[in-house]
Amino acid sequence: MKKAKDDNTEGQILDAAKNVFQSKGMDGARMQEIADKAGINKAMLHYYYRSKQLLFEAVFKNAFSLLAPQLNAILNDDSSIEDKIKNFTSNYIAFIIKHPYLPNFIIQELNRNPAFILKLKENKGFPNLEKFKKQVALEVEKGIIKPISAEQLFINILALNVFPFVAKPLIMAFTNVNDKTYKQLMENRKTEVADFIINSIKKH
Template sequence: MKDQSTEENILKAAISVFQKKGMAGARMQEIADEAKINKAMLHYYYKSKQKLFEAVFRQAFEKFAPHINQVFNSDKTVFEKITEFTDSYISFVMENPYLPNFLIQEINNNPEFSDLFFGSEIAPNPARFKKQIAQEIEMGIIKPIDPKQLLLNLFSLTAFSFVGTGLVRGILDLDEKTFKSMMQERKILIPELLINSIKK
């Protein structure tokens, strides 16, 4: 661990606390403790809890969006996109286990303010992907399918295990080791499942 500026330490601590506990459950004092600074510093650098939360939300969204954009805006084939997204997304989330849940939860709670992000530069835009699907159908590479349903399947299969970890592990009675090895297996299983279902 390198020494960092106080402001960076605060954001780091805020990310950790907000992602685990959410806006409502997070405590400014806990963030200060984790950053090992006086609580007043939080307000010195970030004005209010809301502002600090927004900085954390933005950071999370910016880390997450590129994975979606890789699917939406790259020049790969649909098959390649499915394979590569699954692999890179599962790896990414295993390193950032609280991130998808955090995004989902806070977007559900603050639809009004998260709209800002969906209108922004960085926000994923599915238009190009839709065209690609239409083309590959035309070319006879894949069956006629609804691109939105395909994306929903892809996101569901990759993300749900992590968002609902506790429930999933409870229902299927999985220890952590088994869960992790299943997630590795899914890097293969998911593309197989999806590609088989759409290839002609």
């Protein structure tokens, strides 16, 4: 019974923390606010997570463990490179719209602690590119797509998907849009990014 109660409390904490981190960011979030939202006192919160950083990592790992296997499944299924680009982009953007704190957290953590990526790689379902690399080489050889290395193609996919979320304030300032319009722009990117990349590599 106690274990179920512990799991339930921890779930409440992670949900509350996710909401606060999403609205306030890592720096703006306060442990007291997270405790209040979870319906517990601050001492109880510190019993589960002794620092904001540890709590942030737990929230992040929780979300990443949902995203990584999805992306890995797409990279390793039997669909064409074109379909992989469409599915990867659509899934990634849909997920990040729901978990907007993730890209900035990854970059912040990698800058602060380069060994952090080793922790991520321990995650079950961490994306594996081996099949993707072979498939790109094969489609280049067959003349389906223009000559490009799988690494460069993957970096292009990642960059076009990740950057707009990491640089949200910059993009909003440049394009002079409000939050609602920005969200719509991101929704549109589910197909825009895929079309842009596919058109750049497809042999016409």
